[in-house]
Amino acid sequence: MSYYKKHERSALLAPINSEKKVLQELVSAELKNHSINAEVDLLGLKASLATGKKHSSATLLRRKLKTHLVRELHEI
Amino acid sequence: MRIEEDIVLDDYGMRRKKFVYDHRVHHSYLFFAGGQIYAVILGFIPNKQVFSKIGYEMPAEFPFPANGMAEVYFDVTDGMDGLADFRHVNFKGLGGAVVLQQVALVLVTHFEKFDIGGFVFQAASGGVVDIGRRISLEETYDYMLGLKSEPRYNFKTGLQKKTPQPMIHKDLHAYKTVTKGRACYVIL
Numbered sequence: 001m002s003y004y005k006k007h008e009r010s011a012l013l014a015p016i017n018s019e020k021k022v023l024q025e026l027v028s029a030e031l032k033n034h035s036i037n038a039e040v041d042l043l044g045l046k047a048s049l050a051t052g053k054k055h056s057s058a059t060l061l062r063r064k065l066k067t068h069l070v071r072e073l074h075e076i
Numbered sequence: 077m078r079i080e081e082d083i084v085l086d087d088y089g090m091r092r093k094k095f096v097y098d099h100r101v102h103h104s105y106l107f108f109a110g111g112q113i114y115a116v117i118l119g120f121i122p123n124k125q126v127f128s129k130i131g132y133e134m135p136a137e138f139p140f141p142a143n144g145m146a147e148v149y150f151d152v153t154d155g156m157d158g159l160a161d162f163r164h165v166n167f168k169g170l171g172g173a174v175v176l177q178q179v180a181l182v183l184v185t186h187f188e189k190f191d192i193g194g195f196v197f198q199a200a201s202g203g204v205v206d207i208g209r210r211i212s213l214e215e216t217y218d219y220m221l222g223l224k225s226e227p228r229y230n231f232k233t234g235l236q237k238k239t240p241q242p243m244i245h246k247d248l249h250a251y252k253t254v255t256k257g258r259a260c261y262v263i264l
Contacts, residue, residue: 019149049108053089057177064184073191076120
C-alpha cells in the first residue's frame, strides 16, 4: 500500500475536535447575529459571495503567485 | 464569542471576519464554491509554547518565527450538520480544485495583510474524512505545496494526468513532518 496509508489514525482525533469547536462557535455566533431569519441571511450571504468576485479563483491565484508579495504587516 | 470585524473583500469574493476564541485572535474567510459556503479559519499562534501545546512541530532547522504563525483549517459551513468533520465534498468537474485555489488565495492574502511568520496545518484523515476520496488529503496537500510531483494517472483510462501546479508563492516554502501518524505542514 502507499506510504499514505501507513500512519496511525488515533493521534488525529484531538486537534480535529479542537478545530471543530472553533468552527461550531463561529457558526453559532453568526446565527446569534442573524437570528431573525437565518435561512434568508444564508441565501443572501451565498448570493453576495457568488456575485462579488470579479475574476475566477484560478486567475486571481495565478496573479498572486506570479507577482512579488506586498506585505502590509498589520498587527494581528 | 463575538465577531469583532466583518470585512467584504470584493475583489476576491470573500468576507473576512475577526473573532477571539480561547484567548487567541482568529480570522475566518468565507467564500462560495460549488453551491456551498466554505470557511477558512486562521488562528494566530503567538509563540512556540502555544504551537507545541496544540501539537504542531517545527522543522528541525528553523526556529519559531518571532512574529508568530497562523494555524489553518477549512470546511463547509452550511448549517451545523457534519460541521468540521472534514468530509469529502463531491464536485462535478473542477470544483475541488476551485476550493483549493481559493484556500491558497486566502493564505497569500492573509500573509500580505498581517504580520505573521508563516502557517501551520495538518492533513485530516481517518474515519469519515477519507470516505469518497480517491487520494488522501495528505497526498493532495503534498501536490498542492510542491512537495510531490510524481505523475498521476486517470483512474478509468489509465492515461497520465497533467502534473498539478503548486499553489504556493515562490517566496514561501513548505516543510512537512510526520509524527505520531499526523502529517504536519509548516509554510515559512
